[in-house]
Amino acid sequence: MQPSVADATPVVIHTEHLSKQYETEAGPVPALKDVNVDIRKGEFVSIMGPSGSGKSTFMNILGCLDLPSGGRYVLDGSDVSTLNRNQLAQLRNNVIGFVFQGFNLLQRASIADNVALPLVYAGVPRAERERRARDMLARVGLGAHMHHAPNQISGGQQQRVAIARALVNNPRLVLADEPTGNLDTATSQEIMKLLVELNERDGITIVLVTHEADIAAYARRLVQFVDGHVTHDGDVTHLHHARAGVTS
Amino acid sequence: MTRAMLAEAWRAMGANRLRTFLTMLGMMIGVAAVIMMLAVGRGAQSTVEDSIATMGSNLFIVLSGSSTASGVRIGTGNAPTLTLNDADAIGELNSVGGVAPVSPGSAQIVYGSNNWGTFVTGTTPSYVDVANWTIDSGEMFSDADVRASARVAVLGATVAKNLFEEEEAVGKVIRVRGSPFTVVGTMARKGQSLDGRDQDDTVFIPVTTAQRKVFGSQFPGTVRFIQVKAKTAEAMPAAEREMAQLLRQRHRLSDRADDDFDIRNMTAVANAAAATAKVMSLMLGAIASISLLVGGIGIMNIMLVSVTERTREIGIRIAIGARERDILTQFLLEAIIISLFGSLIGVVLGVGAAAIANAAASITVIVTMGSILLAFSVAAAIGVFFGFYPASKAAHLKPIDALRYQ
Known part of the structure; x- marks a missing residue:
C-alpha cells in the first residue's frame, strides 16, 4: 500500500504495535490490537469502521485524550508515553486541532471568544488573539457572525466555528471525529469541502473518523478498523461510487 | 490571560444568578454576623472599661468585719x-x-x-x-x-x-x-x-x-x-x-x-470584670465565625455542583489545551470572587446593622477596622480553602471521561 504523499515528507503520526484494553468487571476488553499506522504531513486520512471497531479509541489516543495500554505513539516527533500531563496539554493546544461531532462550543461565550480560547491557554496576548480569531472566522466564511452566541447560528455554522477554533493555533494536525454526524447532507458536503480546501490549499494534515462511506471518500487515504485491527490501509477509490451516488 | 479568566468567571457566575446570589448570601451573613458580634462584644468591653476608669485606680475598700450578737452573725460591714x-x-x-x-x-x-x-x-x-x-x-x-x-x-x-x-x-x-x-x-x-x-x-x-x-x-x-x-x-x-x-x-x-475588717482589692475586681468582657467578646466572635464556616461549606457545595454540571465544558477546555493549572485557576477564581463579593456586601451589612443598633438600642456597639479586616480576610481565606477541593476535582478530570460526560 502506497501512501499518497512522498516518503520524504515528515511523519506527524507514527504508531507501533499500539494496543488498548479497557478494564471491566468481566476482565480486560481489548479495543485496539497491534495498530501500526504512519500519517505524514499534508495527508487527508479517513478512518472507518463499524461501531466498536476501535476507531474512536484510536482517535482519542491520537488526540492525547486517552493513553494506549501498549505499543508506541509518536506525535510530531515526541513519544507520548514519556510526556507529563502539562506536556500533553501543550500538544493538544498547539499540535492538534479537534473537531467534534457535537461541535462542543462553549454556549456562554461568543463565537469569537470560542475561536480564541486555545490562544488564551497558549498565552497569546489579547489583541493578537482577537485578530487571529477574526481572521480565522473570515477564513471559514463566518466573519459577519463574530459576536453571536453559538446557539444563534445553524449547526453547519457552528461546525465552521469549531473548525476555526481547531485551526486558530496553527496545529500540525486536525482530528475530526464524525464532524458531519449531526448535519444534514447538504451541510455535510459544505463542511467536507471546507476540510478538503484546507487540506489542499493550506496543506493541513487531517484525520477524519466517520462511518459514512460518502464522507470518508473525500479523503485521499482510508484506514479501516474491524475488531481493533486495521483491515485496510490505502486509497479510497472503492468508496468513490458511494460519494458519486450521493452527490449526483 | 487573567483578564480572560475573570471575564470567564463572570460569565459563569452570571449564567446562574440566583445560585450565585444564594452562595454569596452565606458569606454575607457570615461576615455581617462576625462584624456585628465583634462590635457587640467590643461595645460591652468598652462599657466595662469606662466604668472601671470612673472607679479610680489602685483602689482598696476596707470594710468593717462581721458582728456577732447572741450567736447571730451579721454580714461584713456591720460591726x-x-x-x-x-x-x-x-x-x-x-x-x-x-x-x-x-x-x-x-x-x-x-x-x-x-x-x-x-x-x-x-x-x-x-x-x-x-x-x-x-x-x-x-x-x-x-x-x-x-x-x-x-x-x-x-x-x-x-x-x-x-x-x-x-x-x-x-x-x-x-x-x-x-x-x-x-x-x-x-x-x-x-x-x-x-x-x-x-x-x-x-x-x-x-x-x-x-x-x-x-x-x-x-x-x-x-x-x-x-x-x-x-x-x-x-x-x-x-x-x-x-x-x-x-x-x-x-x-x-x-x-x-x-x-475584724475586710480589705478588698477593687482593681482586681475590675480586672476580672474586664477579662470577663473580653472573653465574652471573643466568644461572640467565635460563635459568629461558625456561620462563616457554614458559608464556606455552602461555597464548596455549590462549586461541586457546578463542576459536575460543567464536566463537558471542562472536557472541551482540556481538549483544546487547558492545563490542570488553568482549570484549577478558573474554578478557584469563581470561588474567590463569590466569597470576596459576599464578604464585601457582608461588611456593608455588618457595619450598617451596627450603626442601626447603636442608634436604636441602648447598647453600645463598636465596629473596629480590625474586626472588618479580620472578617474579610477570614472570609477570603475560606473561599480559597473551600473552593480548592472542587477546583482540583475539576482539574484532575480525565479528558476522555469529561468529554464524553452527558
Whole structure:
C-alpha cells in the first residue's frame, strides 16, 4: 500500500504495535490490537469502521485524550508515553486541532471568544488573539457572525466555528471525529469541502473518523478498523461510487 | 490571560444568578454576623472599661468585719470596728496615696417643691481624689467643714438634675432628712458603676455631719468602710499588707484572732470584670465565625455542583489545551470572587446593622477596622480553602471521561 504523499515528507503520526484494553468487571476488553499506522504531513486520512471497531479509541489516543495500554505513539516527533500531563496539554493546544461531532462550543461565550480560547491557554496576548480569531472566522466564511452566541447560528455554522477554533493555533494536525454526524447532507458536503480546501490549499494534515462511506471518500487515504485491527490501509477509490451516488 | 479568566468567571457566575446570589448570601451573613458580634462584644468591653476608669485606680475598700450578737452573725460591714482614726492612720502609710472614710445612708432630700430619695455619702474631701470624681461647679466641702460637722452638701449629677433641673444649685439650701444643708458644689457626671448602679445618684456631706446630725450612730466615730488609694499600682500588695498589719495592731487583735475588717482589692475586681468582657467578646466572635464556616461549606457545595454540571465544558477546555493549572485557576477564581463579593456586601451589612443598633438600642456597639479586616480576610481565606477541593476535582478530570460526560 502506497501512501499518497512522498516518503520524504515528515511523519506527524507514527504508531507501533499500539494496543488498548479497557478494564471491566468481566476482565480486560481489548479495543485496539497491534495498530501500526504512519500519517505524514499534508495527508487527508479517513478512518472507518463499524461501531466498536476501535476507531474512536484510536482517535482519542491520537488526540492525547486517552493513553494506549501498549505499543508506541509518536506525535510530531515526541513519544507520548514519556510526556507529563502539562506536556500533553501543550500538544493538544498547539499540535492538534479537534473537531467534534457535537461541535462542543462553549454556549456562554461568543463565537469569537470560542475561536480564541486555545490562544488564551497558549498565552497569546489579547489583541493578537482577537485578530487571529477574526481572521480565522473570515477564513471559514463566518466573519459577519463574530459576536453571536453559538446557539444563534445553524449547526453547519457552528461546525465552521469549531473548525476555526481547531485551526486558530496553527496545529500540525486536525482530528475530526464524525464532524458531519449531526448535519444534514447538504451541510455535510459544505463542511467536507471546507476540510478538503484546507487540506489542499493550506496543506493541513487531517484525520477524519466517520462511518459514512460518502464522507470518508473525500479523503485521499482510508484506514479501516474491524475488531481493533486495521483491515485496510490505502486509497479510497472503492468508496468513490458511494460519494458519486450521493452527490449526483 | 487573567483578564480572560475573570471575564470567564463572570460569565459563569452570571449564567446562574440566583445560585450565585444564594452562595454569596452565606458569606454575607457570615461576615455581617462576625462584624456585628465583634462590635457587640467590643461595645460591652468598652462599657466595662469606662466604668472601671470612673472607679479610680489602685483602689482598696476596707470594710468593717462581721458582728456577732447572741450567736447571730451579721454580714461584713456591720460591726463598728473601723473608725475615723483608723482612716487617718492608714493615710500615714508610705504605700498609701489617699484615704476617704465613708458613712453611707439614704435620705429623702427636698428642694422647693421637688424631692428625691437618694443615697447619702458621708465622707471627707479626699474622696474626690480617691474615688476619681470631678467637681462640675462650686467646690468640695473642706476639712474645716468636716471638723465642724457643717451642714454642707455636694450633689451628684442625678440628684442635681432631679432637684434643680436647669437651675443653679450652688448656694441653695436643701433639706436632708428635714435639716437644712447648703449646696457648695455639684459633681460632674460619672455614669454607671461596674454593677450597673447610677453613681451620680448620691449626695456628699461631711462624714462627721452624717454620723452626728443625720443618721446618728450607736458607736460615734465609726465608719462603714474606708476607700484607700495606693500610691502606685506596684505599691498595691505592700499597701494591702501594711494596712492589715496596722489595723490588727490598732484593734489589738491577738495572733489567733480573725481580722475584724475586710480589705478588698477593687482593681482586681475590675480586672476580672474586664477579662470577663473580653472573653465574652471573643466568644461572640467565635460563635459568629461558625456561620462563616457554614458559608464556606455552602461555597464548596455549590462549586461541586457546578463542576459536575460543567464536566463537558471542562472536557472541551482540556481538549483544546487547558492545563490542570488553568482549570484549577478558573474554578478557584469563581470561588474567590463569590466569597470576596459576599464578604464585601457582608461588611456593608455588618457595619450598617451596627450603626442601626447603636442608634436604636441602648447598647453600645463598636465596629473596629480590625474586626472588618479580620472578617474579610477570614472570609477570603475560606473561599480559597473551600473552593480548592472542587477546583482540583475539576482539574484532575480525565479528558476522555469529561468529554464524553452527558
